[in-house]
Structure formats: structure tokens, C-alpha cells
Amino acid sequence: MAQKIDVQEAAAHCTQLRADLLKMLNAAGSGHPGGSLSCLDILYVLYNHVMKQDPKDPKWDGRDRFVLSKGHVNPALYVVLADLGYFPKSELMTLRKFGSILQGHPYMHKTPGLDVSSGSLGQGLSVAAGMAAAAKADGKPNRVFALMGDGEQEEGEIWEAAMSAAHFKLDNLCGIVDHNHLQIDGNVEDVMNIEPIADKWRAFGWNVIGIDGHDYEQILDAFLKAEECKGKPTVIIAETVKGKGVSFMENQAGWHGTAPNDEQLQQALRELGQEG
Amino acid sequence: MKNVKLNFDLDNPKKKPSRDGYGDGLNDAAAKNPNVVAIGADITASTRVDWFVKEHPDSFYDLGIAEQNxxxxxxxxxxxxxVPFVCNYGVFLAGRAWDQIRTTVCYNNLNVKLGGAxxxxxxxxxxxxxxxxEEISIMRCLPNMKVIVPADSWETRKATRAVAELDGPYYVRFGREKVPEITDESTPFEVGKAYCVQEGTDVAIIACGAMVYHSMLAARELAKEGISAMVVNCHTIKPIDRESIVEAAKTTGAVVTAEEHQLMGGMGSAVSEVLSTEYPVPMQMVGVNDRFGQSGDPDELMNAYGLNAEEICKAAKRAIAMKR
Structure with a gap:
């Protein structure tokens, strides 16, 4: 595992991935840009600097596992996977189309690199906990990561899973909360307040790490600390900006589930310095 | 369809809860495959998973009262x-965790075995x-899910062993109360294959679970009135044995289904889906008619809800009367 991260290289790389992501959503004509952009930096660091994997052998038994519990932000995962070579980048333009390997929500049997399907919120942490428990039972070194939304924290099953992961001392499990403060109906705090979210996780017996989810060094450091923590699972609560990187999308609930049209795409690409 | 002669005393059958077969079947499965694990939800003893825990304590995970997780x-x-065996009461297993079963287990076609107590x-x-x-109905509508309702303890044990070796999601339903032990260790059992436990030519009674026994009682009563009733044990409701069901309909020209389940969407519905599209014959269904249960003694309730030989006989006569 890399201990250091080249921040400038990471930023440049993620800017490129943001452009790919927006082009993909524009081609699809629907999808979820806001939450995809808020978690992209985390996924980039996780896949490029933390997880053991082999894009040439997506089913390698020794790989670490990843569960995208907030399945609707799969565009972020797809651009990261394509960038690593799990499938050709040209596939990105088929997102959500009939016959595509890239379904509207993650489907493991179509997309190389997906460890499980998701899309019905609240289930991913349970699946990840089961994976982690199985790895532990067999004395295997696999680590398991699960990315959740902050609105998703409203699901009761999250807390069932949280209770069980701490109960079984699953220190090979690392949850991440993409805390962008927005859900479809508005501010998470207004729709159904989840705060104090860090205290809740602590009370459930988890090691809690709070970070800026767009700071590459903080992201990597949190994953390293999670691995060092023994005897309990870790959750990284990442403060993020919904729509990060595109001025007119940032902090706008309306960009939760709307794809950019051609004009909006051009403006976004200009801002990212990725025109043409 | 295979003819299987059952050796038991119709008047004084030995009785055993079918859940006992689940506990034994889990141990059989674990003895063959160390990857078998049991996933419980606080009701370990009443589902007989405690028999497995005694022999395989490290392969048991109690998730507490949290069905979705x-x-x-x-x-x-x-x-x-x-190879996880998830065990819980059927209402909570199939109902409370239905979305998890649909989207995580079935959509992914995962190798998860559900034990519905x-x-x-x-x-x-x-x-x-x-x-x-309602479980048969809400499980069999899910792509990739298979559904088995064994007739007694031995059949439950065999079904539990069998699904451990088959890939993909399975739902095995069993009961709490003692029911007649109509099969034994040597009775043939194959997932997806119904078998004829009594030959007949006037009407075919297709049953599952404890209703197979009641159907055999009914057949004896019908015989007294000169009606020759075939009885079929249709333990696998999905994938249903289309060939045997059509064969039964062709032989008798009238079909009755009997199940301890809502009429809507259950085994009878599955049989009617086969017959209406492949070989329509007059059909009558015995089951719970669109209402909830209530407290009472098991036998008292079975009679109050029309789940007995008497109702099966009436249904058989109705079906026969509908023949042209």
C-alpha cells in the first residue's frame, strides 16, 4: 500500500475522471451526478492507493472487496473501474442503455470489477459485514469497504448492520459515509436529521474518523488508520460537497438525479479545463 | 411420474415436527461441507438450529432480532x-426481509438457503x-428463487441436505407442530420432481406439506364412495414439475390442490398456471381463503380453516362434477 499520495497528480486525475463522468451522464440522459461527484475523490484514492485488486483478474480471491451501498452513484465507480482497465472506457458511453454492461444501478453479473449489486438503499453495510465475517472465519486477509450516503443513514438496516459488525469485532471492515448533506427532498438535516452522526457510530462501538472527503492526503490517512485499528470496525465520515467540481451543481439538491444537457456539459467541462 | 409407496399407518401415524428434520438436515449438510454456516435471529431453539450449534458452534452467527441485516x-x-442457511419464522424471514431477498439474494442469484420455520x-x-x-406466494414470484414445502420431518431433512448441494437461492418451508411422518429414510426425494403416493383415475389431489397426509385420508374416504383418487406429493413448488402435473391431469381429468397457505399465489396457483396453459381440466383449490389466522389448537385451526380431508373430499366431488 502506498503511504504517500501525489496530491497534484491525484487532483489532475480526478478532474479527468469528473469530465468522463459528466460526459457519460450526458450521453445516458439520466443518472445521478451530485452524489457521484461528492464521492469520486474517495473512490479514486481507495481503488488506486488502498485496495488489493487485479483488474486483469476481477474475481481474484485475494482481492479486497468493495460494496457501493449508495448504488445510484455508480457513475463514479464506473469511471474509476474503467480507468483501471476493468473494462474499456468506450463502454462508459453506453451507461443505462439497453444491453449495456453498465446498468442504471450496479449489477455484478454484467460489470467486471463489481463485487455485488446494489441500489436498494441500506443493504450494503450488511453485505459488507457478512463478507468481512466470512473472511475472518477463514483467517483470510481480505479487507472490505462499504460506501454509504448520508441520507442512507436514515435506513434502519444500517444500524442493524452497525450493531452486528461491532458485535463480531469486524476490524477488517471499513465503512465510509459520503456526508454531502443533501438528499432528494433537500437538506438531510431538514428531511430527517441524522446528527450527531459521528456520535451515533461511536455509540454503536465503531472507530470513527472524520475527514475532508476531497483532501487526498486525509482520505489516504484515514484508510491507513482504519487498517491499524484492531478489535472494532472503522467508519470514515467524509465531509463532502454534492456536485463537487462543477460550480452550478455544487450544493444543489436538484442535481441529485438529473443528467447535464449538452450546454451544461460544455460549461462543466470548461470549468474543469477539459473541453473538446 | 414416479409412483412411491409410503409405509405408514394412516390411522395411527407416528408424528414428528418437520422442523426436527431441518435441524438434522443442517448437521448432515455441514458434515459434508465445512462451508455451511447457519445465520440465526434469536430463535435458535424453536427453529432447531440449536442442534446445529451444538455440533458446529463456530459456524453459527446469531444476528439477533434484525431480519434485514x-x-x-x-x-x-x-x-x-x-453456504449460509438463514433461519427464521417464515413470516419474518420472507416478509420482513423481502427486499433483501429480492434485490441482494435473488437478483445476484446468490447461494443463500432460506429456512422458513x-x-x-x-x-x-x-x-x-x-x-x-403467504411465503410460497411471495417467494415463488422472485426470479432465481426456488421453493420447497416438504411433507414431513424426513422430507425436510432430505430437502435441507439437497439444497446445500444445489447452487442458488432456495426457500424450504417447515412447521412447528408434530405432523404424521409419512415418509422414511428410504423414500425417494428429488428437488423438482413430484411423485405419486397413491394411484387413481377419477381425480388427482396435488398436495404439499402436511396436506399430503390429509389428502391420503381423503382418498380413502372417496374410495368408499367409489371415487378413485390419485394423490401427488408436490413438495417442490418452484421449479414446479410441469410434466407430472400434466400427467396427473391427463390420467384423471380433474384436479384438486391442497395446501396450508393462502389460495392466492400458492401451490394451487402454481398448478393452475401449468394446467391452464398446457392441459386445462376442471380444478378446485383447498387452502386458506384470503383471511388471517387466529389463536387456537393446531387441529382446531386446521378444521376451522377447511384444511382437512373433509374439505378435500368436497373439492374432489366438485371437480369431478365439472367434467363434461
């Missing part, structure tokens, strides 16, 4: 090569909340 946690274990109205005094009468 129980199901998706099991799904995660299956993705790492385990306390199936049917014969659960008795606990009342409607705990009497599972």
Missing part, C-alpha cells in the same frame, strides 16, 4: 464462498402474527 449479512457470506396455520396459539400463510 440477517439476510444481507448472509448474502455477503455467500459472496465469500460460504413455523409455516402454516398449525403454528397454533401464537395466532395470526406468527402463522406464515
Amino acid at each position: 440477517q439476510m444481507a449479512f448472509a448474502a455477503g457470506m455467500s459472496l465469500m464462498g460460504k 413455523h409455516g402454516g396455520i398449525s403454528v397454533g396459539p401464537d395466532g395470526a402474527t406468527h402463522q406464515a400463510l
Whole structure:
């Protein structure tokens, strides 16, 4: 595992991935840009600097596992996977189309690199906990990561899973909360307040790490600390900006589930310095 | 369709809860495959999973009273090569965790085995909340899910062993109360294959679970009136044995189904889906008619809800009368 991260290289790389992501959503004509952009930096660091994997052998038994519990932000995962070579980048333009390997929500049997399907919120942490428990039972070194939304924290099953992961001392499990403060109906705090979210996780017996989810060094450091923590699972609560990187999308609930049209795409690409 | 002669005393059968077969079957499965794990939800003894825990304490995970997590946690274990048997009362297993079963277990076609305890109205005094009468319906509509309702303890044991060796999601339903032990260790059992336990030519009674016994009682009563009734044990409701069902209809020209379940969407519906499209014959269905259960003694409830030989006989005569 890399201990250091080249921040400038990471930023440049993620800017490129943001452009790919927006082009993909524009081609699809629907999808979820806001939450995809808020978690992209985390996924980039996780896949490029933390997880053991082999894009040439997506089913390698020794790989670490990843569960995208907030399945609707799969565009972020797809651009990261394509960038690593799990499938050709040209596939990105088929997102959500009939016959595509890239379904509207993650489907493991179509997309190389997906460890499980998701899309019905609240289930991913349970699946990840089961994976982690199985790895532990067999004395295997696999680590398991699960990315959740902050609105998703409203699901009761999250807390069932949280209770069980701490109960079984699953220190090979690392949850991440993409805390962008927005859900479809508005501010998470207004729709159904989840705060104090860090205290809740602590009370459930988890090691809690709070970070800026767009700071590459903080992201990597949190994953390293999670691995060092023994005897309990870790959750990284990442403060993020919904729509990060595109001025007119940032902090706008309306960009939760709307794809950019051609004009909006051009403006976004200009801002990212990725025109043409 | 295979003819299978059952050796038991119709008047004084030995009785055993079919859940006992689940506990034994789990141990049989674990003896053959160390990857078998049991995933419980606080009701370890009443589902007979405690028999497994005694022999395989390290392969048991008690998730507490949290059915949704129980199901998706099991799904995660299956993705790492385990063969999880998720056990709970049918109402909570199939109902409370239905979305987890649909989207995580079935959509991914994961190797998760569901053990639905306390199936049917014969659960008795606990009342409607705990009497599972809808699971067959809400499980069989899910792509990739397979559904088995064994007739007794031995068949439950064989079904549990069998699904451990088959890939993909299976739902095995069993009951709480003692029911007649109509099969034994040597009775043939194959997933997906119905078998004829009594030959007949006037009407075919296709049954599952404890209703197979009641159907055999009914056949004896019908014989007294000169009616020759075939009885078919249709333990696998999905994939249903289309060939045997059509064969039964062709032989008799009239069909009755009998199940301890809601009429809507259950085994009878599955049979009618086959016959209406492949070989339509007059058909009558015995089951719970669109209502909830209530507290009472198991036998009392079975009679109150028309789940007995008498109702099966009436249905058989209605079906025969409909023949042209």
C-alpha cells in the first residue's frame, strides 16, 4: 500500500475522471451526478492507493472487496473501474442503455470489477459485514469497504448492520459515509436529521474518523488508520460537497438525479479545463 | 411420474415436527461441507438450529432480532464462498426481509438457503402474527428463487441436505407442530420432481406439506364412495414439475390442490398456471381463503380453516362434477 499520495497528480486525475463522468451522464440522459461527484475523490484514492485488486483478474480471491451501498452513484465507480482497465472506457458511453454492461444501478453479473449489486438503499453495510465475517472465519486477509450516503443513514438496516459488525469485532471492515448533506427532498438535516452522526457510530462501538472527503492526503490517512485499528470496525465520515467540481451543481439538491444537457456539459467541462 | 409407496399407518401415524428434520438436515449438510454456516435471529431453539450449534458452534452467527441485516449479512457470506442457511419464522424471514431477498439474494442469484420455520396455520396459539400463510406466494414470484414445502420431518431433512448441494437461492418451508411422518429414510426425494403416493383415475389431489397426509385420508374416504383418487406429493413448488402435473391431469381429468397457505399465489396457483396453459381440466383449490389466522389448537385451526380431508373430499366431488 502506498503511504504517500501525489496530491497534484491525484487532483489532475480526478478532474479527468469528473469530465468522463459528466460526459457519460450526458450521453445516458439520466443518472445521478451530485452524489457521484461528492464521492469520486474517495473512490479514486481507495481503488488506486488502498485496495488489493487485479483488474486483469476481477474475481481474484485475494482481492479486497468493495460494496457501493449508495448504488445510484455508480457513475463514479464506473469511471474509476474503467480507468483501471476493468473494462474499456468506450463502454462508459453506453451507461443505462439497453444491453449495456453498465446498468442504471450496479449489477455484478454484467460489470467486471463489481463485487455485488446494489441500489436498494441500506443493504450494503450488511453485505459488507457478512463478507468481512466470512473472511475472518477463514483467517483470510481480505479487507472490505462499504460506501454509504448520508441520507442512507436514515435506513434502519444500517444500524442493524452497525450493531452486528461491532458485535463480531469486524476490524477488517471499513465503512465510509459520503456526508454531502443533501438528499432528494433537500437538506438531510431538514428531511430527517441524522446528527450527531459521528456520535451515533461511536455509540454503536465503531472507530470513527472524520475527514475532508476531497483532501487526498486525509482520505489516504484515514484508510491507513482504519487498517491499524484492531478489535472494532472503522467508519470514515467524509465531509463532502454534492456536485463537487462543477460550480452550478455544487450544493444543489436538484442535481441529485438529473443528467447535464449538452450546454451544461460544455460549461462543466470548461470549468474543469477539459473541453473538446 | 414416479409412483412411491409410503409405509405408514394412516390411522395411527407416528408424528414428528418437520422442523426436527431441518435441524438434522443442517448437521448432515455441514458434515459434508465445512462451508455451511447457519445465520440465526434469536430463535435458535424453536427453529432447531440449536442442534446445529451444538455440533458446529463456530459456524453459527446469531444476528439477533434484525431480519434485514440477517439476510444481507448472509448474502455477503455467500459472496465469500460460504453456504449460509438463514433461519427464521417464515413470516419474518420472507416478509420482513423481502427486499433483501429480492434485490441482494435473488437478483445476484446468490447461494443463500432460506429456512422458513413455523409455516402454516398449525403454528397454533401464537395466532395470526406468527402463522406464515403467504411465503410460497411471495417467494415463488422472485426470479432465481426456488421453493420447497416438504411433507414431513424426513422430507425436510432430505430437502435441507439437497439444497446445500444445489447452487442458488432456495426457500424450504417447515412447521412447528408434530405432523404424521409419512415418509422414511428410504423414500425417494428429488428437488423438482413430484411423485405419486397413491394411484387413481377419477381425480388427482396435488398436495404439499402436511396436506399430503390429509389428502391420503381423503382418498380413502372417496374410495368408499367409489371415487378413485390419485394423490401427488408436490413438495417442490418452484421449479414446479410441469410434466407430472400434466400427467396427473391427463390420467384423471380433474384436479384438486391442497395446501396450508393462502389460495392466492400458492401451490394451487402454481398448478393452475401449468394446467391452464398446457392441459386445462376442471380444478378446485383447498387452502386458506384470503383471511388471517387466529389463536387456537393446531387441529382446531386446521378444521376451522377447511384444511382437512373433509374439505378435500368436497373439492374432489366438485371437480369431478365439472367434467363434461
